[in-house]
Amino acid sequence: MTWLLLAALLTLTAAGCARASQQDADAALRIGMTPIPYPPAVGQARLVLHVTDLAGVPIDDARLSIKGDMTHAGMTPVLAEVSSGTGGYYETPFEWTMAGDWIVTVEAWLADGRRVRERFELTVLTEDEAACEDGSQE
Secondary structure, three states, X not given: OHHHXXXXXXXXXXXXXXXXXXXXXXXXXXXXXXXXXXXXXXXXXXXXXXXXXXXXOEOXXXXXXXEEEEOOOOOOOEEEXXXXXXXXXXXXXXXXXXXXXXXXXXXXXXXXXXXXXXXXXXXXXXXXXXXXXXXXXX
């Protein structure tokens, strides 16, 4: 019985860390996002974004606007911008203000006027939950 309960809890925890992405159908760019630390937890973090064209060639001259929204009403969004990358990688500080489900929308503008928007859905953990995830319990 204990084994079954432990397996169910691990499955739920793993599902809570999953992130999904939705991109504009006619996108000329690909945008990937990795929150650091991962899984994301309440507090200061960094977002690493990877921007490429459809052939996988890195894009360094895009301007990125990032907006993090919780999935429930009433929360102030978290905003960030970054305007230069190296090897297609862009990095910006970001603060997860509350645990729960988030939608991060990244808009990228190229110098030639092309624009792409991509949404990432993820779950932000409490500090205690994150400590359990990485095995460093206090």
